[in-house]
Amino acid sequence: MTEPLLHGFFRSGASYRLRIALALKGIAYRQASYSLRDGEQRSSAFLALNPQGLVPALEIDGAVLTQSLAIIEYLDETRDGPKLLPADPVLRAKVRAAAQIIACDTHPIQNLKVLGWVRGLGQDEAGVNAWGARVIGEGFAALDAFIAPYAGRFCFGDDVTLADVCLVPQLVNARRFGMTDIPQRLLAIEAACLSLPAFEAARPENQPDAV
Incomplete structure (x- = not known):
């Protein structure tokens, strides 16, 4: 199975959230970086993945997921590891x-x-x-x-x-x-x-x- 691909940037707070969640779940992944200060997230190639032009985006399970909280909830629902949302x-x-x-x-x-x-x-x-x-x-x-x-x-x-x-x-x-x-x-x-x-x-x- 191909490892998920994280589209992000090291200084992006939202990308940082997702990296934490991936690590907590023990999910290996690849990274593609987009310099936010240089506007690389607004390239036509990235906009084809995420029309908002925001990082992160995660390619996983044949889909492109966006918005860090939505992605983390998806991981919590589909992957083993510590649950980040309580059952109650x-x-x-x-x-x-x-x-x-x-x-x-x-x-x-x-x-x-x-x-x-x-x-x-x-x-x-x-x-x-x-x-x-x-x-x-x-x-x-x-x-x-x-x-x-x-x-x-x-x-x-x-x-x-x-x-x-x-x-x-x-x-x-x-x-x-x-x-x-x-x-x-x-x-x-x-x-x-x-x-x-x-x-x-x-x-x-x-x-x-x-x-």
Whole structure:
């Protein structure tokens, strides 16, 4: 069977999420890299795979899947390994909601496209970084409060879930914007995650396209 092909970029937070999930599931895969700053994700060849022109995309099981959370849920439904969504319906909905605080309401409004718009409104780099830090800070505050009743070693008890998979890449982005005031609970969860080989293997600096 041909190994899945991950179309991504080492610095892409959404690609990072998917790399973590693939590693947790023990799925070997190949990588194709697209420099986001150079706009390679908008090439005609890539747009034929994903009309949104966004990474990641994953070629697997004869299909091209897009959107990191949708891909991760597909892997959770079709592959062995640790379950990233709990069996209990209420807790599963809570985990999805926590993941979406990051993936839907925080990360998209501090990505390259939006930062380009912020620059276009006349903000210098200090203003752009302040925008990113504020957006992420508000997301982290909401996430920290949301998971407080459930957190253990990880966001939801002592098992890794989709929420942790989304949190760790966002912490990388936070530091890129110069954030230092990060909730201690989130930092402790990050440390627990990074002690696991799957999270270590997925780190941006450990990717073949890292520069």
